[in-house]
Amino acid sequence: MGHIIYHWQSQNVKQSGVDDMVLLSKITEDAIVENLKKRYMDDYIFTYIGPVLISVNPFKQMPYFSDREIELYQGAAQYENPPHIYALTDNMYRNMMIEGENQCVIISGESGAGKTVAAKYIMGYISKVSGGGAKVQHVKDIILQSNPLLEAFGNAKTVRNNNSSRFGKYFEIQFSRGGEPDGGKISNFLLEKSRVVSQNDSERNFHVYYQLIEGASAEQKEALGIMTPDYYFYLNQSGTYKVDGTNDSKDFHETMEAMQVIGIPGDIRAQVLQIVAGILHLGNISFIEAGNYGQVESMDLLAFPAYLLAVDPNRLQEKLTSRKMDSKWGGKSESINVTLNQEQANYTRDALAKALYARVFDYLVEAINKAIQKPHEEFSIGVLDIYGFEIFQRNGFEQFCINFVNEKLQQIFIELTLKAEQEEYVQEGIKWTAIQYFNNKINPPGVMSVLDDVCATMHAKGEGADGTLLQKLQAAVGTHEHFNSWNSGFVIHHYAGKSPPPIYSCSLRSNITAWCKNVVNIVYGLDSDFIRYLFPENLNTDKKSRPTTAGSKIKKQANDLVNTLMKCTPHYIRCIKPNETKRPKDWEESRVKHQVEYLGLRENIRVRRAGFAYRRVFTKFLQRYAILTAETWPRWRGPEQQGVLHLLRSVNMDNDQYQMGRTKVFVKNPESLFLLEEMRERKFDTFARTIQKAYRRYIARKKYEQMREEASDILYNSKERRTNSINRNFVGDYLGLEQRPELRQFLAKRERVDFADSVNKFDRRFKSIKRDLILTAKGIYLIGREKVKKGPEKGQIKEVLKRKLEFGSINGISLSTRQDDFFILHETQYDSLLESNFKTEFLSLLSKRYEDVTKRKLAISFTDRLEYRVKKEGWGGGGSRVVMFQNGIGDQAQLKPTGKTLTITIGNGLPKSSMLFFFSKYTLHCYLLFGRLVMQLFHFFAAHQNGATKFSRVPKQSDIMYSSPHTQSRPPQTALPKLGFQRAPRIPTHNHSNQGNMDFLNVPDEGMSGKQRKQSIGQRPPPAPKPQPRPQGPRCRALYQYIGQDTDEISFEYNDVFDLVKEDPSGWWTGRIRGKEGLFPGNYVEKI
Ligand SMILES: Nc1ncnc2c1ncn2[C@@H]1O[C@H](COP(=O)(O)OP(=O)(O)OP(=O)(O)O)[C@@H](O)[C@H]1O
């Protein structure tokens, strides 16, 4: 049977590898890959390196992206649940709301690694967890709909990814102060325009083309001249038209619907399609060489594109085969038409196609932005999904740009992670030595500028420019270690030589901008208003300026992007592609290793660990390791930092292994953390705890009921009852002390609270003031509030302990016979007149505690004339006051003070003889059943856990139930079993009522004779028991003093001998002492 190991930070989650690689014991690339692999094979795609999320593409739908997970990760701390993109997203969202800071997430990784899918999960999560009315819902719809639209126009099948983003996207989701996504902004860059006119083998053009061809209606097909894809030159070069698992026709309708949701009007939607089709037809125009000039091969093929682009076919021909040039003649400049050769004509055609397509794409982005833009920005979360660093056989200019940007991002990633790390140390006041991290200096500086330069001076024709470029590059960066020239191209060693260097061909044509004068010239010949709208450039004013090159544009975009990112709190997702087959569970070791290398994951861990592997805010640390020591379990009472130190010392952690920050503890090595974890593991067993809790809760419930009955007994026939005080459940702590350190400070560390409530206290003039009344095993506390008179906290309201009453000094309680809530606490010094809605409960708990501690009964008196002594103050004061109770009307007490007498008038309540109505046969039955279930579960787990002994402090004989000593009639004990004990059936074995009416469950015990025999067998005779009423069952002697921590527990002194009613495998035994039956820890006693 497989050994199940559970997630070390949350329960019931299988553990696979380490979920934070900071905890790896060896930081090598192999260890990282190994860990990722292990987790991947176990279907865990997410792993952390501190705050960085690593995501490995599973190539199948994982089950953990449902609403259940959205629920689970909401508001949870990162380490509470297994790593998940929802955890990271939730963290961003909360950071933004709490800190009021903009957040961004940089998703990186190579093509097909899962960046876009990750971005969509982020958007989905935000949309789900944030609220908002109709307007916000509309924004959410647009944000979600923008994905299929931009993917249709910006994604394509490549050899690496069937849905590869061929553009970069930075999507800002903007939020209101209330955290509702009510706006957004998309910045797009680096659209791979070259794909419009040609694709590699097995690749496709942008999805929209195939969608249109497959999904258009008959009329659309006719109007747009839609043929099969192989008809179009721009589609048939690669010979690939279909993509596995993609339904182009269905996607077409989604694309159209998305345009509609975004608010693009119907006629514009039609024009967009018209341009898309127009580009396809444009591509089919071919040229032949006639003399030295390019000439349109077939005029027929001009007709359709001219029609779709709204231009006269002859004009289109002229535009494609000639170029306008400015020339100067004797100080005058004039434009002349220069005829182009075939190659130049082809180039012009393609340039027009690319420009048109790019402008349509920009238009769509702009349309989305217009639909969701906000007049002013408040908060935002930005998602950067840029397409990946890629190296092909030969890489064009566009690839160079992409790799350039990727590298820049990698650089800021490293800088920012290190920066954040350092900042945290500074903030927390932690001493550390700066570490060396590998510096991934961006590729040779200046390549971009050289490219721009050459383009600017390049002659219109472009010939010879490539050679010029190489020469210039050689001159500018030729000595740089990351640059080599290579035949007709150049090589740049990206990522500090971590990957085989790509060779860039330096064809400069592609560096000529989309904003190409010639293209604009052509466009100005088109009659379509929409197309003109797409090209707003003013030819005349732009004449003088240097043409914008693609290179300079990208440089600007990259800089803008970096500036934006730098203003946000950054988060990172590093996507890894485990294989090239796109199949689940397929792991290509060398591929992964390569990615781990160039993503710099090892450095990432090193940076993170150089300081401290583990950090946790004090509270969380205390919570997690509370179980390690008695002082911290279940809760540390005192300054958190002290508690943390106490825990660290309890495991003897070396002083140099940790540092205490201002709010967090930093642990240096993972090994030290493992030490803590192991200790915890040993002490702690999920099942044991769960079962124990349920079991204890069950017993507690039962006890409460019993207590309620007793409480009712106290008042029975003495006091009229309020209607609502009958049948109310006892809860005990009405102040929620767990969350009230300001009140807890007056209590001892482990002091268990029986009762806590806010009460009214009346002074000598019968003026009432609020006090917090707390009853614990040690006594009664009355806490008030006072303004601080001096010191740094002057003027602040602070809690003050007004009174602490030991049980020993309490003389009794007096109450009226009426239904009011007043009672007087009589004490040796002076008395307190109090009023509490929960007096019955308080009284009951108090009388129990009182009896426990003082071994006396608490005196409770009921009269309608109560007297109480007031506190002596200064010279005057002292003396006593009288409270008179009178019959009146209504349930509200009317107070009338006259001199030293307070008259309280109140209507009649329920008769004094009202009994609590509860504990029907039915509920008893339920409890029996419930109890049995718990026990069965308990035994089940005990039997199935290898560590059964972990939580059963007594060996198997534990199921024994001893008959209670006061049960007089018992079967004669003739033949006793050899070892004296018999196994009881696995049913709840404790008493369900103190009337002893559950005796049928009992089994014969060994009785006196058995006990004596056992004693005579034992080596040393036990010390003579204290004189006690004749004991009939097994007994035990206290090895230590134990003070009951709860009302269902008993207390005893060292050496007390008392009846053992039941042993229980939970370790909580039941005993009876001084007439009280209750629970106590079995290991505090020895059986005798
Ligand atoms: N979390 C995931 N669960 C299931 N499948 C996934 C997941 N992530 C990625 N995939 C699969 O991998 C394919 C590629 O992922 P995606 O398009 O997100 O890659 P990418 O990193 O954006 O690549 P590119 O740089 O080419 O745009 C998806 O179409 C999907 O089939």
Ligand SMILES: [Mg+2]
């Ligand atoms: Mg993508």
